[in-house]
Amino acid sequence: MWRVTIKYLAARKLRLLLTGIAVTLGVAFMAGTLTLTDTVQRTFDDLFANVNRGTDAVVRSKAALKSSQFGDSRPPVPESLLGQVRAVPGVAAAEGNVNVPYAQLVDSKGKAIGNPGQGAPSFGFVWSNNSKLNPFRLQPGSNPPRSDDQIVIDKKSADKGHLHVGQRTIVLSQQPSKKYTIVGIAKFGTVDSPAGASVVLYTTREAQRAAALPGKFTDISVVAAHGLSQDQVKANLQRALSSDPKIEVITGKQLTKENQDNIKKALGFFRTALLVFAAVSLLVGIFIIYNTFSIIVAQRSREMALLRAVGASRRQVLTSIVGESFAIGLIASAIGLVLGIALSTGLKQLLNVLGFDIPGGSVVVKPATVIISMLIGTIVTLLSAVLPARRAATIPPIAAMREVSFETTGHSARRSLIGALIVGVGAAILAFGLFTSPKNAISYVGFGALLVFIGVFVLGPVIAQPAARILGAPLPRLKGMTGVLARENAIRSPKRTARTAAALMIGVALVGFITIFAASAKKSFAAAITDQIKVDYIITTGRNFGGSGLSPALAERIAKLPAIEAVTPIRIGPASVNGTVTGVATVKPTAAATMFDFNFTRGSIASLTSNGVAVSKSYADKHHLSLGDPLPVKFSSGRTVPLKVEGIYKRTELAGTFLVSLDNYAKNESQQFQLDFQVFAKLKPGVSAAEGSKEITPLLKHYPTAKLQDQAQYKNEQVSSINQVLNLVYALLFLAILIALIGIANTLALSIYERTRELGLLRAVGMTRSQVRSSVRWEAAIIALFGTVLGLAIALSFGFSVFLALKNEGFSKFSAAPGQLLVIVILSAIAGVVAAIFPARRAAKLDILKAIATE
Amino acid sequence: MTTTLPPTITTAARAIDASKVYGEGEAAVRALDHITVEFEAGKYSAIMGPSGSGKSTLLHCLAGLDRVTSGQVFLGDLEIASMHEKELTKVRRDRIGFVFQAFNLIPTLNALENITLPMSLAGRKPDQQWLDTVIDTVGLRDRLKHRPSELSGGQQQRVAVARALASRPQIIFADEPTGNVDSRAGAEILGFMQRAVRDFGQTIVMVTHDPIAASYSDRVVILADGKIVDEIIEPTTDAVLDKMRALGA
Ligand SMILES: Nc1ncnc2c1ncn2[C@@H]1O[C@H](COP(=O)(O)OP(=O)(O)OP(=O)(O)O)[C@@H](O)[C@H]1O
């Protein structure tokens, strides 16, 4: 029996290849993701190990707030602590660190270096004179900074920005924009920059000024005396500093581990997101392999029956098919693994192109990657082949006498019932996840969606025939006999058509869903901006992700301009309310009152004092808060402030859940959250926009990341920032669609092989080659359209459900994106035709005599 | 030898010094060996011969389904041996009708669609009056909407004959059209073909093993080892049997 398997495999190389590709691509995606994230992780692991190599212990404040979104917030330590630390026995050396959270370098042409707000961050540190604690190495011709207007910069930024020693340039921080002289260029160990970040190295005093931490350190690094272990020096420090309960001491190793774990967490999210897409590709692959094996079993039913007739047991037939799938799975996974490793570089490039800058060292392939990829690829293939194999085993020996391959039609009450049941259960789970917001809502939604897909897959054969008939209805008039044949061929095997289409359905459903979701989000967002903001100018730093912003000095200077009536920044930082760490937003109440309409049901923005907090209506309802109720808020500085509820508002798209006054925020949030996210300004009555711009523009010269926009431009920019994410998702789903198209090609190729005689006859009685090709292409188009229509139907229902679920959380408008959906329909019809190119060519090239002679 | 006799109008198909060699060198098989033969228009001709004598090969070459290795093949006044595939396809579609031994019909099309298939492929409307005549001749009026799988083997062959007749081709080629049906159904089919020739002036060339089938024809050409070895005009079953026995078939 094994010999039969191997012989069969060898004889059908092409089909093998096509089937294998479905697995290979999914596995490649998965292996690529694992390799990429492992590689990035290793880069950071090495980075932190290097940074902290000379550090034996760190003295710092305990975390005031711990948050996965904002990171841990630690208040700074006083400078005086350094003297205490140095006096501790076993401390050979100690240096105070100052982390400047935002230090954006400006190149020789006056433009910000790098990709501000996305990708690699821009930090500032103190230039340490202790070479053990300083991982940077000055390049020839460089000096360390000796005065407060001197800096050293990393080599990567110097190269990118064409900056050299002696040049003067602007560095943006949360302080007013300032010019410095570059006195040195440094490498980070042996590389140009730590993980691609841009780094500015200041004198201690200047770093403190830039970070707005005069007289303070972020933390203190300690070098242990010779012969003393990290744990020993830590113990000494703990003993000596035990009087201050807010201070903690950790070893260098612990610090490294902590840094690495933080990255791991961030990467973990990214990795999971990518793996979800890999899983989608694999799911599509499963459908395709299942379909392929089903067709093969049908085609080989005579052969199987013959085997059974000559005495092969059911078990042997089963083993033969399972063996074939095992071999395909193994080979395809191995190729996928290799491809994936190669692809990890490509994946990184893709993310770079889309604006996500990822550092990377030499490729890291962990044994886990190899094992997981091989295992999942092989198991997936095996599983997809088991059902068809079982069907093959039940073929009665008598079937050997029958003429053509038999595949029952898709109609059956049982199938309809089971399919509908699965769809129903899936929809229920989906709705449960969406509307009752349980823990792990996303898992419910995902599992529900998966069930819906499977249910529609089961139902497919029932609807395939009428659907294909409707979709193909115009064909006979359009293409005559060619069209009739295309339509009839698409209908003749409803199971096959349905399974092939189902693979495409998944990809299209997801693409359609996110298209609808994004269109609705854009519409909602645009409406929110139009409804809630009435200003003349908005200053942003381009696209807004964390890590960048505007110095508050800019807003202050704009406020002083004669043309300007009112200015407020928006800032967002972490705070703990009722034991949960969330974001708190701030505006200047008097100014904001003239600009924003957050639909206050109680109180108003204007009446927000420094002792108050405004909360969203949904939060107030949930926690039974009304005007005047106490609501203590713990800020990132570590201070808990007894605030009172002074307002309740409905619209949360811009304001979020909590809103405090600017002076309150400025006093209590730590310095690293004091960058302005955006600045809003209103002109005095009677002042024209041109006059206003004329006054503001000169100020912006010192702040190259600042972008002046009117409300319409702002709306466009904010809305189009959604496109970036949309494009990324499209790119990631592309593979699933590609696999589905391969599935169409594969099915057609197998069908054509099966129809050899029929095609021969058609050619004999006068069908031209181009007519044959056209007929196959149209058949593919019908299958593709069927899958697309199914997919879009699912997309619309998913999209609308999500809209209903999020309606009260800012997702106020639904858009079915009819234009884009139409484009999807047209594109997939075209894609179907493209997928058919190869099978169509094969069908047309068929040797008539051989076809007629085929037994 | 290059004889290029101008084909006469009354010749529907002819092969001149036609050879067909399969394979090369030692393994080469000469299926047709310098055959010169012609088939008269408006006549019912049969090709007979032992198995492997080259009957199907001759038919395929005459019908533009296969190409001769050397020599010429005329269909009416068209030289088809040197035609391009595209032209040949059109010739088959517009000038030739086919009836094969089995698997004559497209399973996804009903009987009527199968009958009009060549015309549909050409984008032509069938001549309704003639179509009705053909359908009534083969007696398929009540079966037109049926798919091939719903028809008996004999009925399927009748649909095939109807298809061959429906487009009024210059010539119909049939390769053992009754090979897969019982003698009664066979007799019916042969009767229709005979009527088509006698009543409507159709030209038919048929390959057969069956002396009874051959007796329906006007002339039998006998092949052996790729050569024409004999012919019988106005054959009877017995005359054919005698000749075949003489060949040891
Ligand atoms: N494609 C081919 N390749 C090689 N040899 C072939 C091929 N087709 C036919 N032949 C050989 O050519 C010769 C004639 O074959 P052909 O099919 O014309 O015979 P036939 O008279 O139709 O026989 P039958 O009565 O069995 O149908 C045979 O020897 C056959 O083996």
Ligand SMILES: [Mg+2]
């Ligand atoms: Mg033959």
